Amino acid sequence: MTSRFEPDRRGFLRAAGGLAAVAAMPAALVACGGSSGAGGGGSKTLRLVGVSDQQKALDELTKLYTQAKFTTSYAPTDQVETSLRTQLGAGNAPDVHVVYPGNGSAMSMAQIAQAGLLADLSSQSWTQLIPANFKSAFQVQGKTLIYSAGSSVIGAIYNKKVFQKAGVQPPKTWTELLDVCAKLKKAGVVPIALGAQTAWITQLITYALVPSTVYAKNPQFDSQMQAGSASFAQSGWRDAFTMYLDLQKRGFFNDNPNGTTFEQQTSMVATGKAAMAVQVSAVLPDFRKAASSPDDLGMFPFPGADSADGVWIPAGVVVGLGVSARSRNADAAKAFIEFLGKQENINRWAAAVACIPLHRDASSTIDPVLEPFLPFIEGNKAVPFMDQAWPNAEVQPTHFAVVQELLAGKTTIDKGLAKMDQVYRKKS
Amino acid sequence: MTTRRTARPATTPSPPVKGRRTGFLTPPWWFVAPALLVYAAVVLYPSLSGVMYAFTDWSGIGGKSFNGLANFRALFHDERAVGALKNTLLLTVAIVVVQNGIGLLLALGVHARIRSRTVLRVIFFAPAVVSPVMVAFLWKYVYNPDPHAGLNGLLGAIGLGGLRQDWLGDPSLAVWSVAGMVVWQYAGYSMVIFLAGLEGVPADLHEAAMIDGAGRFQRFRYITWPLLAPALTINVMLSTIGGLKLFDQVYAATGGGPGYASETLSTVLYKQAFVYGKFGYSTAIALVLALFVAAVSLLQIAYLRGREVQA
Numbered sequence: 061m062t063s064r065f066e067p068d069r070r071g072f073l074r075a076a077g078g079l080a081a082v083a084a085m086p087a088a089l090v091a092c093g094g095s096s097g098a099g100g101g102g103s104k105t106l107r108l109v110g111v112s113d114q115q116k117a118l119d120e121l122t123k124l125y126t127q128a129k130f131t132t133s134y135a136p137t138d139q140v141e142t143s144l145r146t147q148l149g150a151g152n153a154p155d156v157h158v159v160y161p162g163n164g165s166a167m168s169m170a171q172i173a174q175a176g177l178l179a180d181l182s183s184q185s186w187t188q189l190i191p192a193n194f195k196s197a198f199q200v201q202g203k204t205l206i207y208s209a210g211s212s213v214i215g216a217i218y219n220k221k222v223f224q225k226a227g228v229q230p231p232k233t234w235t236e237l238l239d240v241c242a243k244l245k246k247a248g249v250v251p252i253a254l255g256a257q258t259a260w261i262t263q264l265i266t267y268a269l270v271p272s273t274v275y276a277k278n279p280q281f282d283s284q285m286q287a288g289s290a291s292f293a294q295s296g297w298r299d300a301f302t303m304y305l306d307l308q309k310r311g312f313f314n315d316n317p318n319g320t321t322f323e324q325q326t327s328m329v330a331t332g333k334a335a336m337a338v339q340v341s342a343v344l345p346d347f348r349k350a351a352s353s354p355d356d357l358g359m360f361p362f363p364g365a366d367s368a369d370g371v372w373i374p375a376g377v378v379v380g381l382g383v384s385a386r387s388r389n390a391d392a393a394k395a396f397i398e399f400l401g402k403q404e405n406i407n408r409w410a411a412a413v414a415c416i417p418l419h420r421d422a423s424s425t426i427d428p429v430l431e432p433f434l435p436f437i438e439g440n441k442a443v444p445f446m447d448q449a450w451p452n453a454e455v456q457p458t459h460f461a462v463v464q465e466l467l468a469g470k471t472t473i474d475k476g477l478a479k480m481d482q483v484y485r486k487k488s
Numbered sequence: 489m490t491t492r493r494t495a496r497p498a499t500t501p502s503p504p505v506k507g508r509r510t511g512f513l514t515p516p517w518w519f520v521a522p523a524l525l526v527y528a529a530v531v532l533y534p535s536l537s538g539v540m541y542a543f544t545d546w547s548g549i550g551g552k553s554f555n556g557l558a559n560f561r562a563l564f565h566d567e568r569a570v571g572a573l574k575n576t577l578l579l580t581v582a583i584v585v586v587q588n589g590i591g592l593l594l595a596l597g598v599h600a601r602i603r604s605r606t607v608l609r610v611i612f613f614a615p616a617v618v619s620p621v622m623v624a625f626l627w628k629y630v631y632n633p634d635p636h637a638g639l640n641g642l643l644g645a646i647g648l649g650g651l652r653q654d655w656l657g658d659p660s661l662a663v664w665s666v667a668g669m670v671v672w673q674y675a676g677y678s679m680v681i682f683l684a685g686l687e688g689v690p691a692d693l694h695e696a697a698m699i700d701g702a703g704r705f706q707r708f709r710y711i712t713w714p715l716l717a718p719a720l721t722i723n724v725m726l727s728t729i730g731g732l733k734l735f736d737q738v739y740a741a742t743g744g745g746p747g748y749a750s751e752t753l754s755t756v757l758y759k760q761a762f763v764y765g766k767f768g769y770s771t772a773i774a775l776v777l778a779l780f781v782a783a784v785s786l787l788q789i790a791y792l793r794g795r796e797v798q799a
Binding site for chain 1: 547548549550551628631632633634654655656657658659742743745746747748749759762763764765767
């Protein structure tokens with residue numbers, strides 16, 4: 061049954077959206093607000109809201125774009141999620157705003173598209189460059205609703221000096237990984253830094269292992285989950301959790317991972333107190349900033365199988381931008397997205413966030429530390445980040461909580477997987 | 489000495505001035521109208537309009553359908569919400585008891601005739617004016633699990649290394665660690681309210697009791713404590729309401745974790761709305777929380793006011 065109090069609701073939402081915008085304003089002004097593109101001849105002013113991770117790329121690209129002016133604001137994901145969803149609900153969303161690829165979070169493309177709030181970008185030429193295995197991250201029912209510059213990978217960011225000192229090389233298999241960790245531990249360093257107090261960090265080790273334990277054996281796992289013929293509990297997710305806890309039981313993590321934050325994890329690897337951390341390549345700039353020299357750090361695929369052939373990796377489309385379907389400046393906003401889709405701008409964005417460009421040409425450069433991952437991507441041994449295929453926004457936070465409870469010994473793998481299955485089956 | 493039980497606050501009623509109308513100093517009721525209008529527009533209208541969403545399946549950005557009492561039925565079967573309610577009650581009891589206990593001791597301490605009392609009052613009250621989020625970030629450093637940092641480092645330095653803990657990462661401790669930071673922040677606030685109460689205790693009652701041979705404890709028990717009842721009412725009310733709707737410190741320090749170990753009703757309702765996109769369900773939790781806070785506050789005020797006395 062639909063509501064009869066639409067006018068009141070709209071009024072209420074507009075007020076709430078306005079209040080949320082006012083509430084978010086001080087942070088935006090202090091931390092990361094701004095305007096750009098003033099030097100150009102464009103008459104439209106586009107309002108753009110992004111997450112902090114996008115600021116470096118967009119600062120550069122909005123300055124280069126001369127067909128419009130911009131008022132921009134950037135904030136961490138949870139703050140943007142709060143204010144932007146309120147504005148989307150109130151009908152006063154910014155012209156261009158952050159959108160997460162695929163499904164699985166409140167600000168993901170599929171969730172926003174359900175309300176018809178994203179403009180169709182399908183007619184733009186760059187959309188022809190989207191690789192087939194990434195289409196589900198960009199499209200709903202064949203319509204492209206999000207722009208993203210490429211993909212990032214999850215693997216182990218490691219301190220080369222620490223590895224060298226302990227006389228070890230990046231491992232190629234799970235058994236080699238256990239051996240390397242044992243040697244590092246013997247050498248007196250923490251083998252793997254884990255900052256599980258920062259909730260999103262908890263997922264990274266499972267995400268690094270699941271491509272090998274689940275998708276390498278059953279590439280149809282996602283569609284089987286959607287059809288209800290597969291479950292987390294009856295899949296390689298069980299192996300991935302068992303391996304995760306095995307690393308803990310062997311003492312390969314720092315003490316008290318649930319009390320350790322992302323910042324502490326970063327510092328441990330950058331300063332050599334820990335040898336590696338399983339991370340997404342998008343945070344390489346943070347690790348480099350914390351290290352005495354950026355060249356101290358490398359990255360390798362985190363092996364989740366006992367044979368090198370069985371190792372698959374996670375490679376997810378990076379957070380992107382969408383155009384509000386209700387924008388009064390929709391044409392100007394789409395023109396900006398078209399500009400971002402040019403190969404040179406895809407390259408610029410990819411370089412700023414250390415990701416692999418959506419499409420590569422001779423001028424594309426890839427961060428050298430990502431080169432070990434390219435054979436996996438080119439060999440179709442890469443799968444999107446798991447949450448991008450989950451049907452509602454509750455599975456991912458449940459995964460975070462389950463990992464924290466497993467690390468604390470407060471739940472079992474059986475119970476954790478059952479909880480994830482239960483939440484997966486909920487309607488969005 | 490005797491005390492008179494009354495249901496009214498301990499204010500000294502001013503005698504009517506002879507020859508002057510007593511209503512002269514009473515402002516007309518419509519003076520309150522501008523504030524009431526702003527309050528109604530900014531608080532009452534949005535809050536009451538929001539109530540109807542508790543009976544819908546609204547996601548916050550799309551259409552919605554009325555689903556009757558489904559959100560409320562789900563709430564009472566939601567083990568996370570029940571766990572969060574338990575945490576909220578534990579936190580509230582801990583904060584009310586410890587914060588007001590420490591606040592009272594601080595008030596008695598700085599009420600004494602010591603030279604540094606003004607400076608001490610400022611120092612003890614200072615945390616109350618800091619943003620709760622900043623306090624949480626500060627305490628994340630204090631609660632660093634590293635054995636050589638923060639509170640653990642201090643414990644090690646004074647020979648109590650055995651008491652080092654993973655303050656925010658241990659599920660059985662996280663809630664109490666959050667309570668600790670809230671108490672640290674607001675004990676000074678309770679102190680100020682108790683101090684105001686102490687200033688109102690007539691010195692002649694103490695002098696009379698001393699002449700009668702009453703000791704320090706007896707004077708506190710039979711003079712100070714009963715006359716502090718109005719201050720206690722305010723402090724208990726404010727700390728109870730603050731505890732029941734605690735959000736900022738929990739969200740910034742633990743995010744409700746590890747797992748769901750430190751979730752409160754406020755963090756659950758925030759996540760339901762903005763992380764899971766379930767505004768209808770979240771509004772139902774908010775409505776239940778508001779009614780619960782109102783009921784607890786009314787019961788408290790009825791009880792506490794009943795034990796107030798006047799000098």
